[in-house]
Amino acid sequence: MRHFPYSCLLLPLLAVLLTACSGDDGKTGGPPPAPVHVRPVARADVPRLLHVVGNVKASATVGVKPRVTGEIQEIHFREGQDVREGDPLIGIDPRPFEAALREKRGLLAKSQAQLSKANDDMRRYGKLVGGGYVSREAYEQTATEAAALKATVQSDKAAVESAALDLSYCTVTAPISGRVGALNVDKGNMVKTTDDTPVVTIDTLSPIYVNFSVPEAHLPVILERMRQGKVSIRATPTGGTVESGLLTLVDNTVDTRTGTIRLRGTFENSDRRLWPGQFVEVELPLGVARQALTVPSRAVQFGREESYVYLVGKDDRAVYRKVKVLFEHQGVSVVEGELAEGDRVVVDGQVRLAPGLAVQVLE
Incomplete structure (x- = not known):
């Protein structure tokens, strides 16, 4: 009796099992299409509004310190x-300074009296030296004393003025x-x-400043707007109302560490709604972008080195496109990149996408 090896029996059985697992329709396996929502890429006129965070600062701050002890x-x-x-x-207690002023005035009166006598002596000796009654040396001595006392009087006058100034500093x-x-x-x-x-600090609140920084890429547009006329800006404190002001300063240097330029807005702040130290949202209008390429802002994804969107191609597969966001306005991003008007850009469901992956467009 002949014996067959078990392998000859197992091979047909495995073939049957594999055929059964694969299904009768012969389709290949794979992940199901990813459900997504799309919106068309459009061209539109979009206000170019720059939104940044600013900090409120008093237009003048002085720490008051005493000028006398x-x-x-x-x-x-x-x-x-x-x-x-x-x-x-x-x-400040004025009594020590009042006493010092009286002392300086007394010294001035004394030196003035001495100067008056020295001048009289000099005039008298001047008459006598001509007749030979006094020596030339004696006359010159009186003249020297008069000149010295005149200098003393000037010095004492300055001391009186200084003492009076110190007394005024008591208030x-x-x-x-x-x-x-x-x-x-x-x-x-x-x-x-x-x-x-300082004893106390005084802040000028009206007008008031708002300092903020913007990327240097916006500098040419900002300078052009300022050459054309006044540039209005708006600032909104947290939980507060919108305040209107004017752009009054563009700093003279770009910060090389951050690539930003410092700007300043001036606000009348007559109602005191802006307060030094507050953080505010600043809105700076930079004109209108005509017929700009736009996508919904939620369609833009941000990687480590670049921003991108996913499109749905004609074969219903995900297409990766690198884009550059120029600015945003009310949920719309103005972009540059390999996009065309009418392209279907994914706005929901990007987390499951990869380039070439099949997608299912939902209504």
Whole structure:
């Protein structure tokens, strides 16, 4: 009796199983088409509005420091109060400076009296030296004394002026108009001219500045707009209302580290809606892009080195296209790249896509 090897029986069985697993229709296996939503690439006139984050800054800030050393006797303002230039802020004990002024005035009076006598002596000796009653040397001595006393009088006058100036500094006045902050030194404390901490800080809130930076690529357009006339900008604080101002400064240097240029807007801020230190959203209009190539902003994906979109080709497969976003406006991105008007760009479902992958366009 002959025996057949088991391999001869297993090979046909495996062939049958493979045929059954593959199905009767003979189609090849693979991932199902990825469902996506698409929108057409369009051309449109789009306002070129640059949106950046800015920081509010007082148009002038002064830290008030004493110009004489002494004890604070009076406070003439309330913290958070608006003051005008020249308004008194604090009073320093004036008594030591009043005494110094009286002393300097006394010395001046003494030197003036001595000068008057020296001038009389010089005139009298001048008459006597001509008749030979006094020597030429004695006359010259009186003239020298008169000249020296004249210089002393000038010096004493300067000392009186300096003492009077120090006395006036006992009343510290506001150097600018604005809003005072918190008082850093209380009444009764000694203040010195060498103190680093100001007694109080004054900020000018109207007008007020908004500083912000934009990429240097926008600089030519901004400079051209400013040559044509005033450029309006808008700033919106978090939870606040839109404020309108003017672009008043383009810095003279591009920051080589960040590739940005610093700009400044000036706002009247009469209602005090902008406050120093606030972060605001700045909107800078740069004209209108005519018949620009546009795609929905959610269609643009950002990789490590470039931005891109996925198109749906004629064979319903995903096509990768590199794009450059020029700017955005109300959910629409103006782009440059290998796109054409009417191309179907994917706006939802990009996470499952890869170049050449089959897609299913959903309504």
